[in-house]
Amino acid sequence: MKAFTKTRYGGPEILHLDEVEKPTLKDHRILVKVKANSANPADWHILRGKPFIARFSFGLLKPKSQHKILGADFAGVVEEVGNHVTHFKIGDRVFGETLKGGAFAEYTCVPANVCGIIPEGFEFPEMACTPIAGITALQALKTHGKLKEGESVLINGSSGGVGHFAVQIARAYGAKVTAVCSSKNKDFVMGLGADEVIAYDKENIHKHNRKYDLIVDTNGNLFLEDFERMGKRGVLIGFTSLKHMVWLLIKAGFSKFPLAQFTAEANTKDLETIAALIQSRKIRVHIDKTYPYHKIPEAIGYIEAMRTRGKVAMVWESIEGTEGAN
Numbered sequence: 521m522k523a524f525t526k527t528r529y530g531g532p533e534i535l536h537l538d539e540v541e542k543p544t545l546k547d548h549r550i551l552v553k554v555k556a557n558s559a560n561p562a563d564w565h566i567l568r569g570k571p572f573i574a575r576f577s578f579g580l581l582k583p584k585s586q587h588k589i590l591g592a593d594f595a596g597v598v599e600e601v602g603n604h605v606t607h608f609k610i611g612d613r614v615f616g617e618t619l620k621g622g623a624f625a626e627y628t629c630v631p632a633n634v635c636g637i638i639p640e641g642f643e644f645p646e647m648a649c650t651p652i653a654g655i656t657a658l659q660a661l662k663t664h665g666k667l668k669e670g671e672s673v674l675i676n677g678s679s680g681g682v683g684h685f686a687v688q689i690a691r692a693y694g695a696k697v698t699a700v701c702s703s704k705n706k707d708f709v710m711g712l713g714a715d716e717v718i719a720y721d722k723e724n725i726h727k728h729n730r731k732y733d734l735i736v737d738t739n740g741n742l743f744l745e746d747f748e749r750m751g752k753r754g755v756l757i758g759f760t761s762l763k764h765m766v767w768l769l770i771k772a773g774f775s776k777f778p779l780a781q782f783t784a785e786a787n788t789k790d791l792e793t794i795a796a797l798i799q800s801r802k803i804r805v806h807i808d809k810t811y812p813y814h815k816i817p818e819a820i821g822y823i824e825a826m827r828t829r830g831k832v833a834m835v836w837e838s839i840e841g842t843e844g845a846n
């Protein structure tokens with residue numbers, strides 16, 4: 521099968537489209553014929569081996585052989601089902617994430633519990649865009665942020681993959697949403713349902729003085745003083761530098777402010793919660809660009825600029841109505 525592999529750390533140019541062995545099925549896993557992927561910041565972090573601390577998981581000097589194939593988010597069709605798998609059958613349309621890699625390939629073999637069923641009438645590219653970003657937004661707001669109906673939330677970084685889901689999920693759960701993004705994305709974020717948008721290039725967010733029940737920082741540039749001034753509790757998702765994040769978490773550890781930081785983990789229940797919100801049109805996936813699979817390195821290069829509006833999809837075969845980016 522075809523797969524994008526890496527044997528050293530570096531930029532998108534080191535990715536090779538190789539012929540590799542199709543993965544073999546194991547208990548508790550399903551073999552999926554991949555139809556579409558999406559790109560996430562995690563892909564280029566893993567590709568570049570940055571921050572360095574990530575190399576303790578993925579290989580110190582070069583990527584470990586089990587992490588040879590890049591890619592986390594996928595959507596496709598179940599081709600084989602392992603013993604003990606009860607939730608899925610051959611032919612099911614599924615979506616999911618594999619943070620250990622292996623998704624940028626014609627086939628991926630993944631634990632069944634990191635997959636969900638694609639609702640009727642929804643396409644592979646939009647569902648491939650959903651796992652990491654959607655799960656992160658949901659778990660930030662509900663699992664860690666304990667957001668309740670009627671509460672106010674400020675979402676810092678609201679136009680990218682995670683942010684555009686967070687705005688819509690918060691609205692779907694009945695929260696009042698103030699969203700922070702660049703002024704070029706103001707209309708886009710208002711269109712997602714935000715009650716109010718702050719353009720960070722027009723107003724200094726570090727001086728914003730209103731109080732919210734919850735602060736969710738997808739961008740990762742807020743200081744502890746910002747969380748304390750603006751919020752009653754906070755959730756940190758992204759990071760602008762490891763130094764900033766570590767310093768923030770150390771300071772938070774010595775303060776009384778309830779700040780949560782987490783790594784999102786896919787599970788069938790949360791994936792199907794997101795799928796239900798998509799099916800009921802409470803949230804929609806915005807695809808900024810779609811690339812054909814052979815341009816996956818270009819897609820990774822595009823998202824590395826961190827200026828994505830919504831998500832970037834990659835398709836493994838031409839799907840009617842989907843345009844490949846040139």
Ligand SMILES: NC(=O)c1ccc[n+]([C@@H]2O[C@H](COP(=O)([O-])OP(=O)(O)OC[C@H]3O[C@@H](n4cnc5c(N)ncnc54)[C@H](OP(=O)(O)O)[C@@H]3O)[C@@H](O)[C@H]2O)c1
Pocket residue numbers: 560561562652653656676677678679680681682683700701702703705720738739740741756757758759760782783784785823826827828829830
């Ligand atoms: N903790 C976890 O489990 C987890 C999971 C997924 C992602 N993440 C992290 O979360 C972050 C966001 O991921 P993503 O997939 O949403 O990335 P993305 O799609 O690349 O979005 C990045 C967004 O950052 C916004 N941005 C840039 N500068 C900003 C600023 N100064 N203030 C506010 N927003 C700013 C950009 O919006 P504008 O163009 O409007 O500025 C862009 O839309 C990344 O750091 C990623 O590594 C963490």
